Amino acid sequence: MTCPRRDAKLIDPPQELSEALGIKPIRAASYENEIILAEFDGEDSIRGLAPNFELLKALSFHDVIVTAKAKKEKYDFISRFFAPKVGINEDPVTGSAHCLLGPYWAPKLDKQEFLAFQASARSGEVRVRLQGERVFVGGKAITVLQGKLIHQ
Numbered sequence: 001m002t003c004p005r006r007d008a009k010l011i012d013p014p015q016e017l018s019e020a021l022g023i024k025p026i027r028a029a030s031y032e033n034e035i036i037l038a039e040f041d042g043e044d045s046i047r048g049l050a051p052n053f054e055l056l057k058a059l060s061f062h063d064v065i066v067t068a069k070a071k072k073e074k075y076d077f078i079s080r081f082f083a084p085k086v087g088i089n090e091d092p093v094t095g096s097a098h099c100l101l102g103p104y105w106a107p108k109l110d111k112q113e114f115l116a117f118q119a120s121a122r123s124g125e126v127r128v129r130l131q132g133e134r135v136f137v138g139g140k141a142i143t144v145l146q147g148k149l150i151h152q
Helices: 015-021 043-047 053-058 098-109
Strands: 002-004 009-011 027-031 035-039 063-069 077-083 088-091 113-118 124-131 134-138
Touching: 015 035, 015 053, 015 063, 035 098, 043 063, 043 077, 063 098, 077 098, 098 113, 098 124, 098 134
Parallel strands: 035 063, 077 113
Antiparallel strands: 002 134, 009 027, 027 035, 063 077, 077 088, 113 124, 124 134
């Protein structure tokens, strides 16, 4: 799928975010004051997070993305995605989050194409390619719902 590129702006990591995640990020960035991206020093920090979802829900941000550079050569970065404010404590694999993660990691890793890993309980690999103002996101997917819209 292709999505608009989302470029986050660096901000000071809010203390409330550290309290909700149980660990202080080394860096934070925000996209339109709706999404916060928190970078951590190491993959183990991401995998071991046990967020307080009630505290996350109280944040002013709708979505919380946590990320770190991957320690395995296969992946460029890993992430997790939390949105308890909209009823999703943790999303298994989130394509739209990678429209922000790709541009975030591009200058750090000096790359335009990535193989990312979302480390939720179900987990998944995500291919990310930046091309101008678009981000191409792909990978294997599992159909969890099918439907038909009827216009009357």
